[in-house]
Amino acid sequence: MIDVDKNTCPHNHVCPLIRLCPVDAITQDQDGYPVVDHSLCIECGTCVENCPKGAMRQL
Numbered sequence: 001m002i003d004v005d006k007n008t009c010p011h012n013h014v015c016p017l018i019r020l021c022p023v024d025a026i027t028q029d030q031d032g033y034p035v036v037d038h039s040l041c042i043e044c045g046t047c048v049e050n051c052p053k054g055a056m057r058q059l
Helices: 046-050
Strands: 002-004 025-026 034-036 056-059
Touching: 002 034, 046 056
Parallel strands: none
Antiparallel strands: 002 056, 025 034
């Protein structure tokens, strides 16, 4: 399962991972944190590998 470390994510910008996700499983909530839709996520690791702050983690 992919999860967001809210202590690491700056959440003050448009998350670049939204456009990188090959299955459109990442959106952003009203506070600016990325949200992973686990029903769509294929756990490919693209977001984990490309998060500039290292805030995405695979559990």
